[in-house]
Amino acid sequence: FISKEKFAEEVISEVISxxxxxxxxxxxxxxxxxxxxSSPNIAKPFHIGHIRSTVIGASIAKIYDYxxxxxxxxxxxxxxxxxxxxxxxxxxxxxNKQDVIEAPIKTLLSYYTKFHEEVExxxxxxDEARATFTKLENGEKEETELWQWFRDESxxxxxxxxxxxxxxxxxxxxxSFYSDKMPRFVKELEDKGLMEEDDGAMLVRxxxxxxxxxxxxxxxxxxxxxxxxxxxxVYRKETYDFYKNIYVVASQQNLHFQQWIQILELMGYxxxxxxxxxxxxxxxxxxxxxxxxxxxxxxxxxxxxxxxDKTREIIKEKNPNASPxxxxxxxxxxxxxxxxxxxxxxxxxxxxxxxxxxxLNFEGETGPYVQYTHARACSVLRNAGNDVIAKAKQGxxxxxxxxESAHALSMLLYSFPAVIEEAGEKYEPxxxxxxxxxIAQAFNKFYHDxxxxxxxxxxxxxxxxxxxxxxxxIRNGLDILCMKAPEKM
Ligand code: ARG
Numbered sequence: 001f002i003s004k005e006k007f008a009e010e011v012i013s014e015v016i017s018x019x020x021x022x023x024x025x026x027x028x029x030x031x032x033x034x035x036x037x038s039s040p041n042i043a044k045p046f047h048i049g050h051i052r053s054t055v056i057g058a059s060i061a062k063i064y065d066y067x068x069x070x071x072x073x074x075x076x077x078x079x080x081x082x083x084x085x086x087x088x089x090x091x092x093x094x095x096n097k098q099d100v101i102e103a104p105i106k107t108l109l110s111y112y113t114k115f116h117e118e119v120e121x122x123x124x125x126x127d128e129a130r131a132t133f134t135k136l137e138n139g140e141k142e143e144t145e146l147w148q149w150f151r152d153e154s155x156x157x158x159x160x161x162x163x164x165x166x167x168x169x170x171x172x173x174x175x176s177f178y179s180d181k182m183p184r185f186v187k188e189l190e191d192k193g194l195m196e197e198d199d200g201a202m203l204v205r206x207x208x209x210x211x212x213x214x215x216x217x218x219x220x221x222x223x224x225x226x227x228x229x230x231x232x233x234v235y236r237k238e239t240y241d242f243y244k245n246i247y248v249v250a251s252q253q254n255l256h257f258q259q260w261i262q263i264l265e266l267m268g269y270x271x272x273x274x275x276x277x278x279x280x281x282x283x284x285x286x287x288x289x290x291x292x293x294x295x296x297x298x299x300x301x302x303x304x305x306x307x308x309d310k311t312r313e314i315i316k317e318k319n320p321n322a323s324p325x326x327x328x329x330x331x332x333x334x335x336x337x338x339x340x341x342x343x344x345x346x347x348x349x350x351x352x353x354x355x356x357x358x359x360l361n362f363e364g365e366t367g368p369y370v371q372y373t374h375a376r377a378c379s380v381l382r383n384a385g386n387d388v389i390a391k392a393k394q395g396x397x398x399x400x401x402x403x404e405s406a407h408a409l410s411m412l413l414y415s416f417p418a419v420i421e422e423a424g425e426k427y428e429p430x431x432x433x434x435x436x437x438x439i440a441q442a443f444n445k446f447y448h449d450x451x452x453x454x455x456x457x458x459x460x461x462x463x464x465x466x467x468x469x470x471x472x473x474i475r476n477g478l479d480i481l482c483m484k485a486p487e488k489m
Contacts, residue, residue: 004407008466009398011414015469016393022469023420023476028069031243034236035061035071038167039174039249041078042154043087043108046161048298048354049250052280055343057248058167058482059429060278066480067424072240076232077174079151082222083112085133088146089125090115104153130220137179137222151176157301164304164336166482178231182223185231189216194266204263214259229260233275244274246427251279251349278427281351298354307359308335311368315489326488333484334368341367344429344481365437367483370474373440375489377471380452384464392465400462405449409442409466413473420480429481436477443470 015022037057040046064071090111091100099107119125136143155172162168186202189195195202200219206212216227236245247257257277264272285298312331315322342359346352363369381389401410416435423431452463475485 004402004410005398007414008401008406008410009396011410012396012398012401012465012469015413015472016465019472020476022472023417023480024066024068025417025421026068027421027424028064028067030068030070032240033064033069033071034074034240034242034245035064035248036074036076036246037061037248038162039076039078040158042151042174043083043105043112044078045105045109045297046158046300048285048300048303049283051300051303051339051343052283052348053248053250054161054165054167054300055340055482056278056280056348056429058165059344059432059480060246060248060424060427062480062482063420063424063429063432066420066476069243072171072242073169074171074173074236075169077151077155077172077176080175080179080228081225082130082133084136084147084150085129085131086115087111087150088132088136088143089129090118091146093118100150100153104150105157108150108154133222147176161301161304164301164332165340166484173232173235175225175228178228178235179223181231181235182227185227185234186217186223188267189263192267194263204259204266206259206262209258209262211255211259211262214263226256226260229256230263233260233264234269237269237271242271242274244276246276246278248278248280248427251281253277254279276427278348280348283352283354286353286355303339303359304336306356307339308332311335311338330486330489333486334371334489337367337371337478337483339367340483341370341433341481344433347430348428367481370436370440370478371483371486372489373443374471374474374478374485375487376447377443377467377474378487380447380467381464381471384453384460384467388461388464389468391461392468396462396465397458398462400459401466403450405442405446406466409439409446409470412439412442413469416473416477432477432480436474436481439470439473439477443467443474446470 018024035057037060038050038054040050058073061071061073087108094114095111096107115125115129132143136147186195189202189204194204195216196205196213198213201215202217203213203215206214214226215224217223233245236242249257254277257279261272261275261277264275308331311334312327315327315331315334319327339359345365401407412435416439419431419435423429446466450463452460452467454460454463478485
């Protein structure tokens with residue numbers, strides 16, 4: 001049995017005293033946790049498919065912040081590989097500087113496509129590309145400068161999306177960063193007798209673990225994606241001494257992660273299993289999957305801008321007198337939040353179909369609904385006034401908080417920290433999303449059932465205390481989902 005009064009008193013005063021920190025804990029004891037997420041490929045479109053790693057990863061990083069770990073956010077850019085030889089060759093033959101500056105990704109992508117068309121007619125282009133990549137690998141000046149420029153321009157474009165989402169990184173050490181760090185691992189694999197030669201190429205057999213062989217170097221000696229992942233994991237261990245090294249990467253790469261984590265284990269790194277692949281399902285479009293080549297791709301930037309535009313229209317319609325600055329700020333917070341929330345609503349492993357109608361549907365269990373609930377709580381507090389708020393923070397008579405709707409809300413606030421912990425253990429932000437919807441619904445029920453700003457001063461103070469607590473939980477929940485919590489909508 002539980003005394004509803006005692007329960008409400010303890011929970012709500014605890015939430016109020018923690019304030020901004022409500023939901024945070026010291027489970028992590030400052031241990032370093034790496035979260036690698038987004039990691040797009042340079043000179044390729046940053047499309048709706050990337051939203052998954054970007055948003056799920058950013059939220060997992062936030063969850064680990066809340067749990068008191070020391071989080072290191074890494075973007076393992078796909079900025080290396082033979083395709084850069086092709087791109088440099090294409091640029092030299094058919095390129096134009098101004099085009100790259102104006103629309104880097106679109107232009108670089110067109111060079112890549114052009115290369116593939118032309119190589120059909122003139123196979124020697126392939127040799128030229130290979131030779132060019134070797135020059136790049138050897139650090140020759142001209143090739144390196146071009147590659148660096150392509151990388152910088154691409155990063156500017158990615159940066160615009162990260163800014164919109166409020167995402168920041170501690171490191172952009174991508175694949176190229178490891179290009180000179182690999183010989184050590186190739187040698188180590190050889191010394192430990194793990195490699196086998198196969199037609200000039202070197203590979204590690206993993207039959208004993210039910211996995212296909214992993215190619216470590218090609219016959220021309222060049223390394224592969226997997227080689228760079230092995231180097232990156234060891235580098236991260238040596239640099240950050242991580243407790244966990246989390247990779248938020250699509251489930252299509254399951255085999256790749258199983259292979260290299262197994263190889264690390266065979267190499268004798270006892271921390272191999274602290275490298276954790278957190279997979280997620282596929283996004284598809286309503287009319288089939290995406291295809292860069294056929295132009296069936298939805299750019300992430302367009303999705304975010306589209307959501308902001310649509311939200312702006314709705315606000316203007318409902319609120320014709322709002323100032324343009326206020327409209328703009330809320331449109332950004334709510335439009336982008338709608339996309340993010342939608343992404344974090346499903347279990348990450350589930351495939352889903354991207355639908356504009358669904359993302360921009362502001363009714364039901366959506367981001368705008370939760371943000372609106374937060375704004376409503378803020379409005380109640382504004383109307384209550386600072387005196388009442390100050391009193392509520394000092395103490396309240398929880399005897400007024402025993403109704404069914406008040407108790408339901410207290411229960412949800414009570415379990416919020418445990419929910420965050422569970423979400424961290426399962427690498428599953430949707431657990432927080434679900435709980436946040438529950439809190440918002442319970443708050444709205446409380447708001448409708450109860451007369452909060454009543455004549456009776458003591459009762460009013462107690463109910464305002466409840467609103468302060470609910471508001472703190474909703475704000476921090478939105479923060480964990482990397483969403484803004486506007487005070488007015
Ligand atoms: N750049 C890769 C891609 O877009 C994702 C990189 C994932 N991270 C890793 N450490 N392998 O497919």
